Amino acid sequence: MLEIKNLHVKLEEDDKVILKGVDLTVEAGKVHAIMGPNGSGKSTLSYVLSGRDGYEVTDGSATLDGVELLEMEPEERAAAGLFLAFQYPVEIPGVGNMTFLRTAVNAQRKARGEAELSAGDFLKIVREKAKALKIDAEMMKRPVNVGFSGGEKKRNEILQMAMLEPKMCILDETDSGLDVDAMKLVADGVNALRSEGRAFLVITHYQRLLDHIKPDVVHIMADGRIIKTGGPELALEVENNGYANLLAEVQ
Amino acid sequence: MGLETEDQIEVRDGVDRETIETVQAMAGKYKHGWETEIETEYAPKGLNEDIVRLISEKNGEPQWMLDWRLAAFARWQKMEEPRWAMLNYPEIDYQDQYYYAKPKSMDAKPKSLDEVDPKLLATYEKLGIPLKEQMLLAGVEGSDEPRKVAVDAVFDSVSVGTTFKEELRKAGVIFCSISEAIREYPDLVQKYLGSVVPQSDNFFATLNCAVFSDGSFVYIPEGTRCPMELSTYFRINAENTGQFERTLIVAEKGSYVSYLEGCTAPKRDTHQLHAAVVEIVILDDAEVKYSTVQNWYPGDEDGKGGIYNFVTKRADCRGARSKVMWTQVETGSAITWKYPSCILRGEESQGEFYSIAIANNAQQADTGTKMVHLGKNTKSRIVSKGISAGRAQNTYRGLVTMHPKALNSRNYTQCDSLLIGDKCGAHTVPYIEVKNNSSRVEHEATTSKVDDDQLFYCRSRGMDEEEAVALVVNGFCKEVLQALPMEFAMEAQSLVAISLEGSVG
């Protein structure tokens, strides 16, 4: 489903090279995890895939179901089925959470040539999905992410994911800043969305999230490259021994 | 257990035990109000071309300097005194004062400090200013390092002496009186004098150009970090005399200097005029810190006497990545008219302005800054704390301009006023001009009174009301006090307490 080939990326501003040839294939229905030390380029990969400004792709490609992503605007990527759950969800004062969601859902439906959801239908679906994530009506009325706790922000990301029904979901450090209960809630939300036609790329620093969202494949990223790929046992190895051994192994 | 309120009230940050002790140790009102009895030589009263010539002659100046002064004087005569500030004072009679006063003992220019009149040395001793080349131990915990501070001491119209000159010269740093610099380093002075504050800048600056008598000159060569802090202490002693000092600081590429300035004057029943100009030129990657503790005589409780302080200070960040930081503690003067400014011309240059202005009794202050963003990626920050007490009026006036070419620049302004008592005034007059959209400007201002709960908390711990107010005010000012060099921070904290005496009860 997602195919990244030889991806090289540098920062636009100071020419710093962050990704130095990433190769990665995620198949439909699978959950892949990327682990790696701080500064290895994990978050950059997620930003580049979703089209954030400030990065320059110097080589390589990334396709979703065979369609080149890197040439598209962020909203086109979203309509194509790519979703990024942000590490730091953005606060937007003045825009109601409900308005935000409805605008996004309908914009994507429109882009795909589908009819917009009626207000009534939309509300029904949102309520149902919000309930599962323990998001109350009051939270839906507040401006997007403004004044939300860390856990509320992450749950709100998962709610958006549930509403937008993307094909390819990237979770960027979704576990950061969450306590055990909040992490379980978020993981349950993600697991509920697992299906044949949908793939996940879970970016995380620690193994603990992977206790709740079981990956099929684990990649270790360091210094802008994938240095090792394996099964779930690779994550445990990192948990027990840290990254140092792995890094030494490669060098 | 203490009072019930203990858990609920948080005294502001920065009010710690040390501060409490400092404040408690305070006593006495304006403590620099005494006069040095010394024989003084005056130029004739009033202002005309002859006086300008006389000042130039007394300083032994070259012709170009005299010509410059005369041009300024001719221009000044056609100018009108600005009245846009929120200051209310009677018409100043520019003919009814002296423009030059010098201790007679300074006639035979002393070659070293050893030759200086003991009375003058005693004056600075009494003011607590070291004119001996000694290590200075800052009386503050955490600074066991003995520190050196070089001093230029200006008494009325002349510089009495400058310490550590030789040691500084070895590092390539020039630190001397401006009159000496005009004689010894004419090329440097001619190149930079008036290049930041032009002769035509404003009424008071133009007057200064014509009649300035002394002041300090600082030159830091390329790549040099000045080995010690430099300072100038200004003392007005003579009666009916204006002080017009001129300071010029040049920081070459990659250099650094921290400069301090202090000012005091005796108690007099009449107002005295002080119109200074400070120019700072900062080239690529250089940094200048300029700190002022202004403690001119503020006048008595009824507004009798006190200094009229009209000052033009400006730093020109000409070089890329150059940086200037103005810090001022304005507690003295009957009238303060002062706007230390930053011209952010070099790309990525930075300007900062930290100010505490305290006006008590009948004092009036109209002070602030200008941040003129001309270069790309320039940054500025303004933190102003104004405190009004008694019948005083305190105004923050500031300008932030983002020119069309100053792309991606930033300004942040925080401007807080505190009122003590219901007879005083606190005013904020910012001008914000944004002419490109990649720059971001944020201005915030608040006005409030001293928090009753905080006062009560302090008093329940045994402080009297004045101590409590001083303590809380010091907390209010902490952000600015922290920007001062250590020695000054202590002095400034004490000053805050003294300046607010009689503000409550």
Next chain:
Amino acid sequence: MAVAQAKLDAAVARLAGLDLPQGGWSGGARADAVARLQAMGLPAKRDEYWRYTDPTTLTAATPVAAAPFDASDEAQLFDAIDRVRLVFVDGVFDPAQSDDPVAAGVELLSQAADIHWAQGLYGTLEARGQNPVARPLAALNTAAATEGVLIRVTGQVAKPIHLVYLQESDTSDAILHHCVKLEEGAELTLLESGPGAARFNQVLEVEVADGARFHHIRIQGRDHDRRLATHIFARLGAESLFKSFTLTANGVMTRNEAVLELTGDDAMAHIAGAALGNGDYHHDDTVFITHAAERCESRQVFKNVLRNGAVGVFQGKILVKPGAQKTDGYQISQCLLLDEAAQFLAKPELEIYADDVKCSHGSTSGAIDDTALYYLRSRGVPLRQAQSLLVLAFLAEAIDEIEDEGIAGEIRLRLEAWLSRQDG
């Protein structure tokens, strides 16, 4: 400082070119206004409160021609609201297009009677508002206005009164002066839409007695070429409420001044503005709020969205007089600059002579938040729509000042429509 002779001469010349009404109940007030104007002169670019706005086209003897704007492609504003419509064409009342003013308790400004209830109001608040900052265009208005409405309210007025300004002539030079008096406990909603002349000079004097409530919603439409100078002078009694909101979209010159005086304890004055500017556009909000009583609250909320060379100006002041303890004053002015050519010039002032007060102001300006934009787009919202959503969010705080939800909703819809038009 002495008033420059040129300004005085300009005032005399301008007055000489006008046909000033004489006599009647307002004759005295008009004569006083003439004297005031002669003493202060016409505004000039060097005046402190005109430093960011060039008054030349507002003071000139004749207006710059402006073609009437065709707004027939959109529905009349406030059409959904049950209201009394009073129509002025080129600044002249048009009974044919209007509802019956008498039935609605509205009188039209005239010189007919020698005695009138409005005698104590007409020109009075304007005169009070001339200190400490001169407002010569308002004095000129008091001296010369022949059109306007006089409304005295004793109870609650059931229907909002809607003043509709239409333009037909491209050289019309309208001068309107309205007086509104709300007696104790009365309530009125006044709607305005226009401006409706090539040049439009308007004064609105509002006396809000103890416990009275005044709501004012004004839309200065999309007509681009007109030049507009408006003044609101209001005096508020104890526990009274004053709320005014103005939406401005385009206009080559707009100067909206408001001079509000809180004279009774516990009064509340809120004034807000949202302005959209595109291209050759100059918009100026100049507000002066005086707190002269205890425990009053004032809010100023002004938002500008500018692009393509448009200029926004905000000059706002909170003055707290001695003794006006427990004042709560708030002021925010913000500008969204959508491209490099737009400018925002602001002077947000505080002048405070009482110690037990809570006053704050904030002013920010900058481009649209890139991160928020990217976040919206990553959720599939197209760029234009995302921008428009963020612009509306930016303006929300000003629109929230409208108490009536129906009217606020209509304004939001109209804004959305205008924004999508600008995008297209």
